[in-house]
Amino acid sequence: MTHGPAVTPDPAAEPSSGVSNWNIANYLTVLRIALVPVFGWLLLADGGDSTGMRVAAFVVFTIASITDRIDGDLARSRGLVTDFGKVVDPIADKALIGMALIGLSLIDEVPWWITVVILVRELGITALRFAVIRHGVMPASRGGKLKTALQAFAIGLFVLPLDGVLHWLAWAILVAALVVTVVTGVDYVLRAVRLRRTSERTAARRARRQGT
Incomplete structure (x- = not known):
């Protein structure tokens, strides 16, 4: 009888075990947040008409991306x-x-309706994470990581003042990112519902009700 390949557990899906928050992986995450306003300032300088500023914005965006x-790989490989x-x-x-799309x-460069759809999904899922945090933490899924990669690739191309084939490539990738964004958003909602139903908190509450 043939069995499928063994599935290796994703450390990000496991609860933390006393690891200090003061570690290199989290430092990189905080650095990414700090780069957001720098990137935004460069992108919007001179109304987006400065080629030099757009290139500088691309460099900062690439570093942040x-x-x-790196922070995810470090966290998993070093148990952080x-x-x-x-x-x-x-x-x-x-x-x-969000800063990039806005x-x-x-x-x-990008229609507002695309920005609104993506940001509503992103903010909605963030709110959902906090809504179910009492039941457990929902780590980023593989689909979520693919979504982020597609968004970053498309945005990087749009940040650069490109035209021709590369501009059309940016559009193709952005459309793909939009589709994955919506699909993974639905997946997160289903995961949140499942987490809420199967968490220890819910089980304990159900046990108390049955005991009364």
Whole structure:
């Protein structure tokens, strides 16, 4: 009988075990948050018409995006997963992507409706995370990471003052990111409902009701 490949547990999905919040992975997450206003200022300088500022904004955006990959890898490989990191890391991602989309809409690179759809999803899922935090922390899913990667790639291309084939490539990737954003949003809602139903808190409350 043939069995599928063994599934390796994702450390980010496991509860933290006394790891200090003061670690290199969380430092990188905080750095990403600090870079958000710097990126926004560069992108919006001169109404987005300065090629030099747009290139500088791209560099800052790229550095911030790279820290997202590095902090996650460090947290998993070195056992530095913390509840602080699991909550703040997605917030840092959303702050960076949100600033980028709003900035690109302000300079007429990305339509406002796309920005609104993505930000409503991002803010809604963030609120949902906090709403169910009493039942447990929902780490970023693989689909969520793919969504973030597609968004970052598309935004990076839009930040640069490009035209021609690369501009159309940016649009194709952004449309793909929009689809994944919506699909993963639905997935997070389903996970939140499942977490709420199966958490220890819910089980204890159910046990108390049955005991009365």
